[in-house]
Amino acid sequence: MQQQFFATAALGFEPLLATELEVLGAVEVKQERAGVRFSGGLEIAYNACLWSRLASRVLLPLASFEALDPDQLYTEVLKIDWSEHLTTVNTFAVDCTLVSSKISHSKYAALRVKDGVVDQFRACNGERPSVAVDQPDLRLNIHVYKDQATLSIDLSGDSLHRRGYRIDGVHAPLKENLAAAILIRSGWPAICAAGGALVDPLCGSGTLPLEAGLIATDTAPGLLRRYFGFLGWKQHNNDLWKELLQAAWKRQEIGLAQKHGTIVGYDGHNRAVKAAWEHAKNAGLDKVIHFERRTLREFVAPSSRGAGLVVANPPYGERLGHVSELPTFYNLLGEKMAQQCSGWKAAVITSEPQLGRSIGLRAGKINVLYNGALKCQLLQFELGENNHWQSLADGAGKAVKKNLSPGAEMFANRLRKNLKKLKKWAARQEVDCYRLYDADLPEYAVAVDLYGDEVHLQEYRAPKEIDENRAAERLREVQDVLPLVLDISPDKVHLKVRQQQKGNLQYEKQARRGVLKEVQEGNCKFLVNLTDYLDTGLFLDHRLTRQLIQKMASGTRFLNLFAYAGTATVHALMGGAISTTTIDMSKTYLALAEKNVALNHFDSEGETFIQADCLAWLDTATGSYDLIFLDPPTFSNSKGMDATFDVQRDHVELLRKTVQLLAPGGTLIFSNNLRKFSMDRAALADLDIEDISANTIPTDFERNPRIHNCWLVRAT
16 A cells, blocks of 8 residues: 655655665655655665664654644644554553744643544543653654654654664764764765775774665665564554565675775774774674774875775864864864775764865865764765875965856856955955945855955855755855955955854854954954854944944943943044943853954953843943943843843833933933844834934945844934
8 A cells, every 4th residue: 555654764865765765765766955755665664764764763754734732733633543553562652843833832732642542542441651752653744844744653763863873972063863974975875886995084882884885785775773663553563574684684794704905994093983983883884894993194095996985074172172283183184085086985073164175175076964963064075186285384275267157157257256356345444344245146145344354254054955066065165266366365254154144153163263353344343253253253233333423422321231242332432421321141252342442542441341131231220321221132032131122022121221321411322133034113203213224335235125124213
């Protein structure tokens, strides 16, 4: 009997998984986001659980329905005849995922599904099945997307990346199905079929060589698993399952007996190598794979009867001791690959594109894959005479004009045009930090901010309809073009991903370097951090607003709320403020604010700096201020706050509390970056509100006049 199934997978796996399922005999195969829908008999579903190297779970949908609240889930669950799937002596569990759903609590939603199953059994015979979180007889999956729910049986029961050979994780290894995806993307099946070798110079506990060994020996990745979700299912066909298992064991027996190319894993840590050997023994691959303790500097390629593959998942810093060592380490990896593996293919996965550039080799292909929620790039190289390695000292990764695509050339030309216009303007304004480019070309959706001789590069999240692999290629082109046009070294380009931030994320570290750079803005100097956080501490679009504060500050008592790095405070002091109070919730930014004040030769000890949630502080604040700058976040739900804040929803209350602190004749400058913000003038009719947004947009942001909103607010 033909049934519909859904195999879940990490983002980026979908095309590979669809091909894999078609080879297994699935029909009506359709790629969807984070998975593949397919049809077939029960044999296909069993084989997907047993043979898929890429899937995370295999689901059998039972029903789809609208679910606006948990009680509606409960009602729909009662419509399914659960006696067809389990008995009262069975155990079961419910997993729940919610995406863009009116239902906000996944655990409560799962509980209502569980209640529906239990109550149906109790109503029929007075008895009920029990719940077991670990390895239940039946695992249910409820997935709600935009208020449409799909209730399924999880035939896999547990994530299929758990092959059954692992005993020790050793420094957070790759998931096994990600390792398999890397190998398949890199052409390992064809290479090993031709007798080629594989070497992983940074193997950790051996995940990449082990998955390569499973492929080379035609071993089903699920062969060692003792638990699947269908084993306790009432409709399980045990005879069919035994037949499929026997066939898989036979294929492995034949595969192990055949001659294979060499598969080697090296690592500099004894514990990792010991764990890798244990895993190989558990997988029955200890005669197929060789592991050895060897540092990267000691790396040599194994002999091969044909072309080979060098594959690596370099560390992100923990195993090296300091992030500053990483570019050199990646450059050494590139040198060793080029020296030892000429004529081979290479594949390196990294979550840091800038580190990928430090390898010093030109990637022929770039694919986007996800390691959990972490977006990664799989860089593929052809090693040989046409791909010369460059050391960091020689500008590894620097763009070469002749290699630019037509699109990259177009991006380069736009940069040159903008630079010609803005460079002279910036010199007249005495600023050395400004926005050079802001998604001027839709295909290259980045923001480029110059900070002296360095670049703060922000990648906007691509729309869902844009292929992520193509977006990754364009980002790589951007990184090639910037050093070329600006005549700077690649390590002066600092990449960030700009997307909607929640809570405290704008304060969270992107890296861990703590390097501050001094920049000029008119008659003020500031320290910025281009590496550690999404925001540098200096919001360039507020340049004219800060200049306005300086003009208005003479003789005033100045209050700076949501102060970040205190740049407005510096301008107020430069304009002659007699006292300043600077408030921010972040200890890090407040410390930077004090440094900025001192950098401009003001006595920071003579000014007031308060680390506090500004919203809570306003509830009890006293005092009188002649000039207030209020620049709240668009949204916040950080752990330092008692409640969430939404600038559109809460601005009336926020303005009323702040205006109470104004001295007679005082002025509040209110700004925010919500592009669709609408001032509720009716609720604030007793205040004098003047929209000055258009007058506060700097020349370098003229293409994006909705970058922020700004008002002067006074009590009438």
